[in-house]
Amino acid sequence: MEEIETCPAQRLLKMLSGKWKAEIFRLSVESPLRFNSLLRQIQGSNKQSLATALKELEEEGLLEKTTIKLKPLHIEYNLTEKGKMLIPVFEQLEGLS
Amino acid sequence: MEEIETCPAQRLLKMLSGKWKAEIFRLSVESPLRFNSLLRQIQGSNKQSLATALKELEEEGLLEKTTIKLKPLHIEYNLTEKGKMLIPVFEQLEGLS
DNA sequence: ACAATAAGTCAGATTTTTTTGACTATAGAA
DNA sequence: TTCTATAGTCAAAAAAATCTGACTTATTGT
Secondary structure (H helix, E strand, O other), rough: OOOOOOOOOHHHHHHHHOHHHHHHHHHHHHOOOHHHHHHOOOOOOHHHHHHHHHHHHHHHHOOEEEEEEEOOOEEEEOHHHHHHHHHHHHHHHHHHO | OOOOOOOOOHHHHOOOOOOHHHHHHHHHHHHOOOOOHHHHHHHOOHHHHHHHHHHHHHOOEEEEEEEEEEOOOEEEEOHHHHHHHHHHHHHHHHOOO
C-alpha cells in the first residue's frame, strides 16, 4: 500500500519509530555498536528485532556497518554523517523532558 | 506488559509515533482542530484512528479539548503550552530533510 | 418535522510489528 | 577437536496498531 507523505517531519519521525530504534540510536552516539553487546545492553529486546532495526537504520543511512578486520575480527555499526545530524534533535528533545 | 524507559528521548518520540500523530500535530500548529474537518483533511485516515490519536495526544498533554459554547456549538483541539514546546523540535527536524 | 452535520463509540476484521525458538556459518580458545 | 562467541537468518506465533461498518446522541438547518 502506497503511503503519501504529507507531513515533512513524518519521514524523520518514522525513521526512529519502532520499539528499539531510539535506544539503538542513543547508544550509537556513545560508541560503535556490536550486535551481541547490543542484545545484552538492551534488555527485553531480541535478535530478530535488533537485526531488523539495525538493517533499517542502515538503509535509512543513519548507521553504517563495517567489518573490522583486526584482532578479533568483528562487525561494527557507526553513526554516519547523516546520523550525526540528528544528534541535536535528540538533545533538544531531551531538554524538554 | 511493563515497559522500562531507558532512552530519555524515547518518551517524546513515542508520543508522536503512530500513523497520524505527526500530521495531526502539524495541523494543530496551524489552527485549532475539529474532528470532522481533520477526518476530511487527512485523507486515508479514519474516525477510530483519529479518535484514538487525539485522545492520546490529549493524555500526553500536547493537545487540549475545549467545548466551544458559541453559535454552532462545537469541539476544538488546541496545542497546549507543552505542545508548543515541541514546535522547535519539529522545525529542526524539517530543517534536516 | 426531517434531514444533515458533528463528534464520537463499539465490535470485529485486517495489517503490521514484535517475539520466539530453532538453526547456520565462521573464528578463536582450551 | 570440542566448546564458546559472534553475527546473524527463517518460519511461525503472538501482540499491537489500524481499519471497517454499523450505530449513537446532540444540535442545527430547512
